[in-house]
Amino acid sequence: MERIDKxxxxxxxxxxxxxxxxxxxxxxMMLLYPxxxxxKYNYKKGSAWMYETLDAPIDFPLLKSKAELxxxxxxxxxxxxxxxxxxxxxxxxxxxxxxxxxxxxSIPEPLQxxxxxxxxxxxxxxxxxxxxxxxxxxxxxxxxxxxxxxxxDLYTPSRAILQIKTDMMIAFPNQEESIEAIMNGLNxxxxxxxxxxxxxxxxxxxxxxxxxxxxxxKGMVYAGHRIVAxxxxxxxxxxxxxxxxxxxFKRSVGYSNHKIFLYLGHAIVIIAIFILLYIALYFSDFxxxxxxxxxxxxxxxxxxxxxxxxxxxxxxxxxxxxxPFAVTTLYMSSFIYNRVVLPVxxxxxxxxxxxxxxxxxxxLLNGVAGALAxxxxxxxxxxxxxxxxSIYIFIATAVVxxxxxLIFNNAEVSSDLIIYLYLFISAVLVVVxxxxxxxxxxxFYMVSISSLKDLSDTENDVLRALAEKAPGTFQHVLQVAxxxxxxxxxxxxxxRIARAGALYHDIGKMVNPQAFxxxxxxxxxxxxELSPKESAAIIISHVDDGxxxxxxxxxxxxxxxxxxxxxxHSMTEYFYNVYxxxxxxxxDKESFTYHGKLPxxxxxxxxxxxxxxxxxSRSLAEYSEERIASLVDSVIERRIAGNQLVRANITFKDxxxxxxxxxxxxxxIYHSRIAYPKRDKK
Numbered sequence: 001m002e003r004i005d006k007x008x009x010x011x012x013x014x015x016x017x018x019x020x021x022x023x024x025x026x027x028x029m030m031l032l033y034p035x036x037x038x039x040k041y042n043y044k045k046g047s048a049w050m051y052e053t054l055d056a057p058i059d060f061p062l063l064k065s066k067a068e069l070x071x072x073x074x075x076x077x078x079x080x081x082x083x084x085x086x087x088x089x090x091x092x093x094x095x096x097x098x099x100x101x102x103x104x105x106s107i108p109e110p111l112q113x114x115x116x117x118x119x120x121x122x123x124x125x126x127x128x129x130x131x132x133x134x135x136x137x138x139x140x141x142x143x144x145x146x147x148x149x150x151x152x153d154l155y156t157p158s159r160a161i162l163q164i165k166t167d168m169m170i171a172f173p174n175q176e177e178s179i180e181a182i183m184n185g186l187n188x189x190x191x192x193x194x195x196x197x198x199x200x201x202x203x204x205x206x207x208x209x210x211x212x213x214x215x216x217x218k219g220m221v222y223a224g225h226r227i228v229a230x231x232x233x234x235x236x237x238x239x240x241x242x243x244x245x246x247x248x249f250k251r252s253v254g255y256s257n258h259k260i261f262l263y264l265g266h267a268i269v270i271i272a273i274f275i276l277l278y279i280a281l282y283f284s285d286f287x288x289x290x291x292x293x294x295x296x297x298x299x300x301x302x303x304x305x306x307x308x309x310x311x312x313x314x315x316x317x318x319x320x321x322x323x324p325f326a327v328t329t330l331y332m333s334s335f336i337y338n339r340v341v342l343p344v345x346x347x348x349x350x351x352x353x354x355x356x357x358x359x360x361x362x363x364l365l366n367g368v369a370g371a372l373a374x375x376x377x378x379x380x381x382x383x384x385x386x387x388x389x390s391i392y393i394f395i396a397t398a399v400v401x402x403x404x405x406l407i408f409n410n411a412e413v414s415s416d417l418i419i420y421l422y423l424f425i426s427a428v429l430v431v432v433x434x435x436x437x438x439x440x441x442x443x444f445y446m447v448s449i450s451s452l453k454d455l456s457d458t459e460n461d462v463l464r465a466l467a468e469k470a471p472g473t474f475q476h477v478l479q480v481a482x483x484x485x486x487x488x489x490x491x492x493x494x495x496r497i498a499r500a501g502a503l504y505h506d507i508g509k510m511v512n513p514q515a516f517x518x519x520x521x522x523x524x525x526x527x528x529e530l531s532p533k534e535s536a537a538i539i540i541s542h543v544d545d546g547x548x549x550x551x552x553x554x555x556x557x558x559x560x561x562x563x564x565x566x567x568x569h570s571m572t573e574y575f576y577n578v579y580x581x582x583x584x585x586x587x588d589k590e591s592f593t594y595h596g597k598l599p600x601x602x603x604x605x606x607x608x609x610x611x612x613x614x615x616x617s618r619s620l621a622e623y624s625e626e627r628i629a630s631l632v633d634s635v636i637e638r639r640i641a642g643n644q645l646v647r648a649n650i651t652f653k654d655x656x657x658x659x660x661x662x663x664x665x666x667x668x669i670y671h672s673r674i675a676y677p678k679r680d681k682k
Contacts (some may be wrong), residue, residue, distance in 0.1 A: 032271040033266045045239045056225045060248035062216040083202040086142040091123045094193040118167035128155040129194035165402045297444040302348040319358040321422035324429035326369035334448040367399045394427035447556045452496040469510045472518030484612040491654040492604040501562030508546025532579035536572045536592045567594040568644040598647045623670035
């Protein structure tokens with residue numbers, strides 16, 4: 001086997017792709033890293049001031065509270081003056097219509113003159129469209145002039161008709177009946193067109209101007225003024241002063257040195273995070289540094305948590321309680337070893353602790369949520385039971401938040417129920433956002449746990465075809481899968497990956513199933529008329545045939561790796577020995593050697609050994625403990641001696657554990673059965 005330390009050193013010094021990926025992540029994080037200063041005090045209304053006595057170091061304006069601003073805005077909206085415009089076109093159209101009606105009805109000219117004079121007076125004052133009026137001030141724009149008037153001074157249609165009728169009766173007091181008949185005949189109400197129209201757009205503009213002109217401040221706090229004393233309860237007034245000081249601090253005080261030093265500090269923090277990440281991967285799962293897609297995925301998780309922290313903080317600091325950071329542990333556990341998940345997760349949360357206002361609380365709170373989700377999802381991962389995880393996460397995070405509330409409130413629990421609502425939403429979102437794991441599966445060309453479960457379903461198309469075309473091989477892969485799944489656990493491997501790989505490693509035998517002894521009928525020998533070289537070529541071809549079928553059925557790369565590596569560069573020893581015994585050249589090993597790839601992962605090694613053991617164990621004459629132990633030892637030793645494990649991420653300690661597990665498993669499979677006694681005929 002290779003020297004791991006040397007391999008790690010080469011990877012650190014020469015793997016440029018990893019450095020390129022980190023450079024991209026570094027640029028993204030530097031561009032998004034907030035350059036405003038972080039206020040160093042954490043406080044809440046009703047809590048005790050946990051820091052030293054604070055006096056105002058500078059002059060700053062005292063901001064109005066949100067409630068005060070809302071009250072003033074509501075008052076401004078209530079006192080808003082509506083805006084109207086005068087339409088000359090409506091006046092001309094209405095007068096023209098009335099004149100035509102008068103001519104049509106042959107109204108006497110003196111009456112026409114009084115009617116038209118009264119109508120023009122109505123339009124000069126202004127005719128509103130509404131039926132009711134209020135005693136309120138309004139603006140009316142006529143031509144290029146805006147006039148302020150009282151709405152009740154203008155005419156409505158009903159008042160306009162009454163005014164016209166009154167003016168005509170005053171002018172002709174003895175013709176009341178004729179005037180009434182004329183008004184009814186003209187049906188003047190249908191001829192009146194309002195010339196004062198409500199201007200909604202202009203009114204809205206005036207409203208916004210009035211609201212925007214409300215001053216956000218209500219005074220000044222001067223340098224040296226006592227803001228809050230150590231241990232003092234943060235009242236409403238003190239809270240408003242602290243909020244005003246924080247706003248001024250971020251706006252004008254903030255970072256007092258040159259910005260280049262701030263950016264340098266950001267760069268050092270990000271580089272430190274990457275160093276921690278690299279070290280964590282180095283000691284927890286070195287293979288991630290070899291597989292570029294997995295390394296990119298880990299970097300993506302770190303960037304995702306960083307970007308969420310920065311963007312949500314800009315919206316509102318309290319919204320960070322909603323973000324389901326814990327779901328990233330589930331994303332990672334779907335693709336990488338469990339021992340890697342939590343170290344990477346806690347490193348990815350470091351920016352949350354540094355950037356957020358309540359960074360320490362949020363870091364601990366999400367750390368607990370992530371660890372709990374990581375554990376409980378292995379118990380409740382199907383159907384509605386998944387939402388039990390949300391309940392557990394909510395309870396845990398609520399308790400952590402309560403602990404911080406008790407600490408900062410001097411044992412007086414505040415009523416910030418909105419934070420508990422945010423925590424509940426976050427707990428639900430952990431379950432709701434989990435299906436995005438399938439998107440990441442496509443993005444990074446990896447296989448998730450759910451996909452591995454689907455691949456391991458013996459009712460899927462590929463395995464059903466294997467069972468129909470090569471039933472003996474199908475039984476063989478089932479046995480190999482059972483052996484590998486149990487054995488890989490002993491060396492901290494992934495049993496789901498091992499099982500999936502084992503189930504598909506021999507699918508190439510479907511192409512020519514009877515060439516393999518497990519599929520041959522009794523007293524039939526497919527290789528009887530073939531030369532050893534021809535037989536070896538057919539046996540070896542099942543690896544290439546398997547890879548072709550894997551591409552045809554769109555099996556993921558991780559499964560194809562098992563097909564290519566389960567024989568490594570080993571030989572078809574049976575046909576090679578026959579060839580040599582028949583006088584063949586012993587140096588001609590190429591024709592009898594598999595041309596696959598050497599196993600790399602622990603799972604590939606376990607499947608290679610389990611495959612050889614399952615086949616070899618069938619030829620044992622007896623299944624004594626000594627014979628089984630000898631078989632297991634010899635199979636593994638031959639793989640080591642044949643340099644089949646030189647690229648594998650496996651130690652001698654792991655191989656020793658595998659020997660023990662395989663011996664126990666084969667013994668259990670082939671344990672002695674009880675001989676049932678025959679029934680006495682008497």
